[in-house]
Amino acid sequence: MSKRIHNEQADCERLLVSGFENKYDPSYYEILLLAKHYRQSGLGKKLIKDKILQFCQDMALEFNVVYYIQDIKSATVSAMKNSTFVSFRDVYIYEDELDKIRQYENFKIQKILFSMLVYAKSFYNKKTFSLSSLSNILTSSGTRITKSNFNSYLHELHEYVDIKVGRNLRAYFYLLYSSDRDDLDFSIKITELSDLYRCGEIYLDFVGGKELFWCEDCGVESQRESNRQKKCPKCN
Secondary structure, eight states: OOOOEEEHHHHHHHHHHHOOSSTTOOOHHHHHHHHHHHHHTTOOHHHHHHHHHHHHHHHSTTOOHHHHHHHHHHHHHHHHHOOOOOEEEOEEEEHHHHHHHHTSSOHHHHHHHHHHHHHHHHHSSSSEEEGGGHHHHHHHHTOOOOHHHHHTTGGGGTTTEEEEEOTTSOEEEEESSSOSOSSSOEEEEEOOGGGGGOHHHHHHHHTTSSOEEEOTTTOOEEEOSSTTOOSOTTTO
């Protein structure tokens, strides 16, 4: 399966010359590229937003500022924190990988395992990522679990995650549930950089838009209707 390599700097240069890929619908990814470009030029938050608005008005057809203003604000805030251009791959998540994730009966940890898989496949070599990436992964999962809290789960995740030491004596995470095959039908495809920052939301959408829990009586997996719910509809 062919996977695109996204190079933000090249994409931005192309955007500045040729405009938006879809003249009627600028993507968040393109808006984020503009925000990074203008931040690298030394502009502050207000001027970045003004520049993006002007570019959109010049290059997009039937541009509606009300529809895009939240994306512009979010991209500007993101670029103010980090304006570095990066490269990443298209990510394909397969059914067998998701099945393995769903075997772990803790929904927050499922979201973290999903986020780990996405990061490993987008920036690294499908199965590994550096320990320093863990903070970004936990943020992307949307679970509010800290690094210290997550470390307390590691002994329970021996079927999912291993910590190894490379030749440079630096430790890294090794994922045991990442598929070795690339010829499978995928269940989730990630092609936008912005999606890497919201892996938890993507996983939540995949399971039906509601958090999962396991009934305290029968143990069956169910969708949570309230924070206090402990039993499935049949046992309630």
